[in-house]
Structures are given as structure tokens and as C-alpha cells.
Amino acid sequence: MLPRNATRFLAAVAAAAGLASASCSSYASYSQYRHEPYSTGAYALSYQRPEPACRTFNSTAVEDGILRIKNLTTDPDLFRLFENTYPNTIDTAIKWRGFAANNSEEELAFIITGDIDAMWIRDSANQVAPYRSVLKNKDDDLASLFRGAINMQARYLILSPYCNAFLPPPEANLNAQPNGAVYSVTPPYDRNVVFTCNFELDDFGAFLQLSHDYYTRTGDVDFFGKFQWIHAVQSILSASEALRKPTYAPNGEWMPPAYTFQSQTMTAFGTLGNNGMSYPVNETGMVRAPFRPSDDAAIYDFQIPANMMLSRYLESTAGIMEKLPNAPKGLAREMRDMAEGIRAGIEQFGVVTAPNGQRIFAYEVDGFGGQNLMDDANIPSLLSAPSLGYLDANDTVYQNTRRFVLSRSNPWWCQGPVINAVGSPHIKPGAAWPMAAIMRAMTSDDDDEIINSIWEVLQSTDQYGLIHESVNSFDATKWTRSWFGWGNAVFGQLIMELAERKPELLKESFQPRHRDLRQEHRN
Template sequence: MLSISWASALLFAALPVASSTPPSSGSGCPNYGSYSMARNEPLSSGAYRLAYQRPSPECRTFNSSGVEDAIKRMRDEIYDPDLFRLFENTFPNTLDTAVKWRGFAANNSDEELAFIITGDINAMWIRDSANQIAPYKTVLKKKTDDIASIFRGVINLQARYLIISPYCNAFHPPPESGMRPTINGALYSVTPPYDKKIVFTCNFELDDFGGFLQLSHDYYTRTGDLDFFGKFQWINAVQSILKTSRDMQKPTYAEDGSWNAPSYTFQSQTMTSSGTLANNGIGNPVNYTGMVQSPFRPSDDSALYNFQIPANMMLSRYLASTAEIMNKLPNKGAAGLAQEMRDMAAEIRDAISRWGIVRGPAGDRIFAYEVDGFGGVNLMDDANVPSLLSAPLLGYLGLDDPVYRNTRRFVLGRTNPWWCAGPVISAVGSPHVRPGAAWPMSAIVRALTSDADAEIATAVREVLASTDGLGLIHESVDSFDASRWTRQWFTWANGLFGQLILDLAERKPHFLKESFQPFLIPKS
């Protein structure tokens, strides 16, 4: 996931109120990159006077009756006008703006495909697209629902990409779309080689595998549509994931001390240390642990130590759950693959327990963010999901897990080097931007993984106050100045906020009757 520079973001500080049509994309519809930078009317009636950021229905990239029904229902349930406006803008944002193309495979007219852009970048990230679609599981009931087609299309296209280039993370539109690829001018040297006509970037990020499996799990759990998984390329994609994961479990040195040639290397010409891998593209050495290496983090930044704990948590959890899908398929070899999935899930979980739990700054047992199996430990957390904070959201463990509780205290405090605290918002940030730039995504995850009313209220209030009047969730926000932010069009975080509001409607409905204004509005 690329982002604009912090310096560029400062240009966005003065945002006009726009009542006229923004610059056109050439189709008669506004260019959303421009549209989302303006405070479009009508503004919300609360103190924050948030912009309206939905394109007109004919300009939306996908219209779902289920999503529209959810928005209408929440209009009656949410008391705070600014909170409703933020939900109204964010929950449908992926469908409104990012479903760039839908169609069918050239060699199979039944195989649905859907190309989802990340927002302001015209490429499809495996992880991002999975996270962008995931919030709509709340309105997914059966395989005939309109939104079900999007799930199937994304899963099928991700499967194709994972088979062709399993080490790569972002891809150009499929040839069936007729869309021209976006030229990536960056200079990379990558092993194994990839086709630049297919691949946009080739950072190996383990959470891509977890994202694909999670989306598969969500679709099956909501629809029970078992036949879908045996029809097209899903089984082959899982085989690719298993093979690649086994390759990336290899240690740097063999048992006799000889060097194991790496399965993956990455070098680039970059101005940042996080844009390439150390040791001529190999990364720092690792010992065998049973975990799978992830040379790049969910932020697209290079890892300090290649065993990233949150990504391994995610992979273990969803290998185990999707093994149940595989085990029910009548396809040849499916039962054996299901057992292999269960075995790897258990192996990774055992390795996390052995290598990933360390003593924190307070002397208690916490999860490390990254380890190398030699004793090297990176104590931090990053806002991008999967994160340590998000472990219960991933379904890896429960909120009451004692090691998680210790880890949570570490993550949400000054002992975490990427805890960004200030009067605007206090949340986990990321080396992807800079110190002091909190990510609202982390505040949303904090609320999703909390049962404490006061903590949830603080997180919601801070996110609501952090949009700089645009009514969309930014990538990062200066903890001391809400007008300094990055990315006005970040569909992943937008959808996650919508997911939070729907979660609160089920779990803590009284929240939606509260005011989150900087001053109290009398209730009528």
C-alpha cells in the first residue's frame, strides 16, 4: 500500500466547500480523487459540518441494495448527525469508488472476476482488496445477494494472481478488462522474476495469504456456498499458498551450517531503508522456528526481522478455518490438502507460542511484533492490520487472553515506539509515514477489540474529530493538528469504520444514541 508524502499532504490543509461538480473523470462523473478533497454539500448539521462524499448513484462503481438498506436503517438508529454522516460516507466507499471492473474469465464464462483498486492507486492489492470487501459480510446473507458476486469475483481474481505470482502483492487489471495498466516506474530486482504486465509491485507480504483465506472464510460462513470453492481456481491457489509458505519457512542456514539459497529476494532503488531488503535483497538471517517469513510488513515496509507475529497469527487462524471448507469438497486430493492446512496452522501456532512470546518492558509476557529465531526481537506494533492489537479481531485469540492483555497495554502506551499521543487523536502509527502521525485505523481496531464503554467512546470521538471536515478516514493524522494528514481516499480504513458502527449496533446499541459532539446536543 503506497501513500502520498507527508509534505504533499500539507497542501490539503485548506479545503474549499464545493457545491458545484468537481473535475470530471471523462465519463461525465467526477474524478473521485478530486471530489474527495472538497467539502461537498450538503454538510452535516453537527459541529464538525462534515462533507458529503458519495458520488451520485449513476457514478458509483457498484450499487448494492443490501448496503443501501443498511445505511437507511442506521439513519434511524444513529443520533449524532456527524457520526451518521461519517458512516454514510465510509461504509459504502469501496463500492462507490473502487470496483474498477467486473466481468468473467476469458476461458470460463461462469468464473466471475472483480478488480478492486485501493483508492487513489490504480492497482489491486491482495491484502487491501480483501480488507476492502470484508466489511460487507455484514449484509451478505446468501449466494444470490448482489454483494455475493463481488466476493466471488475478488476471490477468483486473487486466486489467479496467487497462482501466477505468489510472492507478489499488487497487480494490474486482468486482460479481460481491456484496461491499460498503470506504469510503475520503480526499479526492482526480484527473485523469482515476475511479469511486469501482470504485477504492479512484488513485495512478499504474508498477510496476503491470510487476507485471501479470510475472505474465503467470510464468504462461506455467510452463504454456505460450498460448490463455489470447487469450481474454479481456489484449490490451486491454496496449493500455491502452502508451497510458498513451506519455502518461506526455510532458515538461512542448513543443519550442516551451509547457506540455504533464499526462495525470495528483493532489491530496489529507494530513498528509504524500508523500501528494500538488507543483505543484497535477502533480508536479515533467520533461524528455523516453524513460522513463515514475511520480508515485508502489511504497510509494505520491509521487516526488521522476517518472522512477523501478527501475519503468522492471521495465516494460522485462517488456514485452520478454511481447512474445513477444503475438507468438505469432493475434489480429488482435497482431503489431503485440508490435513496439510491444519498441520501448518498448528505448526505456526506452536511456533508463535515458543518464539513470539517474550518479556516486555514491564517484565510481563507479551507478543513481539517480529523475531528472527536467533534471539532478535522487535517490540512495537504497527497500525496496519494484521497487528498485535487486532489479534482478537482476526479470531486468533480472545480478548481475555492474558498475554494479549499484557500486549495491549504495551501497544497502547509510550513503551510502544509507534504510539502517537496528542490532543487530536491518540493511536498507533506506522514507520510507513513518520513519528507523531497516528492512524485512525488503529483507533477503530481499538474500539473493535474493546468491551469497555469509555475506551470505545474515546476512540469513536477521536476518529470523528480527525477527518478535517472531509468526512472520510485518513491514512494518518498528526496527533496535534487535524489539518495535517495523508490520503483523503483510503477505502480500507473507510470500510473498517463502517464495520465498527455496525458492530456497535449489534454489540452496544446504546452508543448510537449518544452524542459525540465537542459539546452536548439536547436530545429531542
């Protein structure tokens, strides 16, 4: 285990380097230690915000949001976890902001995922998304960050639409370190631009969702017609259409896939089978997703949650496209047609019969009858479908699926005295992901379920006051990743959403004794 207090360690490092006490240390190191003042509740959570001078972006709107939640909460541990996590992206992960070399008006933002010094399209979109609740117009201090992230993602999606993580742009003048892993990928990519090239369909959905969020909050339609957004959408449509094709033509002839991936790896989930081509698929209208949001290889390529996300946000951002005078004719219609085709494919092939006879969403299918009944903690997940806006939480198939996901019927359901939540093959059985417990609360209207999920997340931080990637469901001292930007962002988003839809829950006590009393009362 890591030391409980880093005061002496940091002092020694500062002294050795000849630095002043106010110097900025690496957050990758900083987050591995607990820092005073601790919260005054039973969990004594560490304070994990860097000093103001060391934060990577400062936002008045975010600070005002933190103050608002402070005034709404009574539990010191709950507020401390929010205080650490909600601003974590802007405090620590905005590695660079600037402008494109060929256009001094095109804002760019390079946002690292946390302890990995690269920008994942999916992660960066999710890391910025929680700030939509305090984004009011295009002149807000956060609006530039949204625009910079969208423009940066657009560039990457045009250059290498099948890749998922990227190195900083040349404009940043950062010491970019190319990934030394050995990959064989079709189509080829530039290793000085791309960090990893696992094609994850949710990257497309994440880019469109961030675009939707920015437009919905600001109404700034002009932005989308100025730079590369239209071309990025065209790149998404072209790549998606190529990956909708089945393995065999109508006459039975084999058709090579548009994307292949092989790597030297110690895990079966780190590469694609069948010589990098994955396994055959039938025609369904859905888009292949060879890798999951966890970066793990799929079993069957039609991943239902990623297709849900893409369908929902193709439909919503088509409304932006049709407002742009410089958009190619018919492009918005093309977006809607694909969205409708994907949704039809989900309904036809993605809804299956569970062992208990109920109709549920499969996690993955192949269109030949193959189906993988599970859920993964990483978002988009089956559990997250209402949060994606794909369907209503009261949908019958969703409720059947939810009961399946949150039960021993799901092979990646992790149960124990510390936390009960969905896990992932990305780690191992028994390693629950707090992010899944957070999503459980975000998609529930049941007060007890929400309160219990938050309590388990508080208990799972091992007093560090940050959201870990995974936690042993029986031992909170066994966890992965001290700095996981995506997980921190999702918790901040949950609390901001509860402030709108169930503010009374933020007045609850989340101390262990209070929880015991609640359980006794229910029993």
C-alpha cells in the same frame, strides 16, 4: 491545504470539458474537496458519496444497512462518517467486473485500493470484508462481488504468490500502466501483470479470510471447487513452506531464500537488506514475512500478527477444503498441520518478556533471540489479534500486549489532543493512523474506550468526512491520503459490528460538549 469547497472548481472542470453537471469526475480529485450538504453537527463533515449514476457498484443490501444505522444513530456527524465510509468501496473502487476469458462462469472483480490504480490482495479483501454483515446467501447482490474478488485474487496468487499488488486482467480492457519503479526480485514476475512485488504474508491470510467470510455467510461450498481456489491454496502452502525454511541447514550450510527483493529507494524500509535477502532466521515453524502490511521492510522476518492471521484462517478454511470432492487427498490436513506449526512457533518464539517483566507478543522475531517490541497501525497488528479470531480478547498475554501497544512503551504510539493511536514507520513519528483507533474500539468491551476512540476518529477527518491514512496527532489539518479505501472500510465495519454487540453506543452524542461533560462526570 486544499480548498474547503470544490463547487467552483468542479464547475470549471465540467465547463472546460463540455460535460453535463451530472458527469462523473475522478474520485481521486473529488475526495480532495468538501461537498455540501455538510453534516449538522459541530464537525460539519462533508458529504462524499458520488452521485448514484457514478457509483461503481450498487447494492440494495448495503443501502438497507445504511438506513438501518441511520435509524440507530442520533449524532449527525457519526452517521455522516458512516454514510460516507461504509459504501466507499462499492461507490468508488470496483474498477471492473466481468468473467474470465476461458470460463464464462468464473466471475472476476478488479478492486483498486483507492488513489492507487492497482489491486492489493490485502486491501481488496479488507475493503470487501465489511459487507459480510449484510451478505445473506449466494444469490444476494453482494455475493457476486465476493466471488469475483476471491477468483481474481486466486488467479494472482497462482501466477505470482510472492507479489502483493496487481494490474487489471486482460479481460478488463483497461489502460493498465505498469509500475516504472526498478526492482530486482527472485523469483521473477511479469510486469504486465504485477504492480509491486513486496511479499507480505498477510496477503495469504487476507485471501483465506475473505474465503472464510463468504462461506460462513452463504454456505456456498460448491463455489470453492469450481474454479481456481484449490490451486490458489496449494500455491499459498507451497510458498509458505518455502519461507518456513531457516537460513542455515542442520549441517550449517547456507540455504538461499526462496524470495529476494531489492529496489532503488530513498528509504531503508523500501528494500531488503543483506543484498535483498533480508537477515538470517532460525527454524521456528513460522513463515517469513519480509514486508509488513504497511509495505515496509521488516526488521526481523517472522512477523507475529501476519503469522497469527495465516494460522487462524488456514485452520478455518481447511473445513471448506475437506468438503470439496475434487480436493487432493490430504490437502486439508496439510493446511491444519501448517496452522498448528505456526501457532506453536508463535507461542515458543513470539511471546517474550517486556522491560516491565510482563509476557507480551513481540511484533517481529528472528528465532535467534532477536525481537522487535512495537506495533504498527496496519492490520494485521498485535492490537487486532482478537479481531482476527486468533485468540480471546481476555487472553492474559494479549492484555499485557495491549497495554504495551497503547502506551509510550510502544515507539509508534502517537499521542496528542487530536488523536491517540498507533502510527507506523510508513509515515513518520507523530502521525497517528485513525485505522488503529478504529481497531482499538473493535477490540474493546469498555464503553468509554470505544466512545473516545470514535470521537477521536471523527475529530481527525479535518471535516472531509473520510478516513485518512494518517493524521498529525497535534494538528488535524496535516494528514495523508484523502482517499484510502481500506481505512474507510474498517470504520464501516466497526459501526456495523457495534450495531450488533453494543447498539446502545450508537445512540450516544459525539459532540465536543457532550464529551467534555462525560469526562467531567468520570473525574
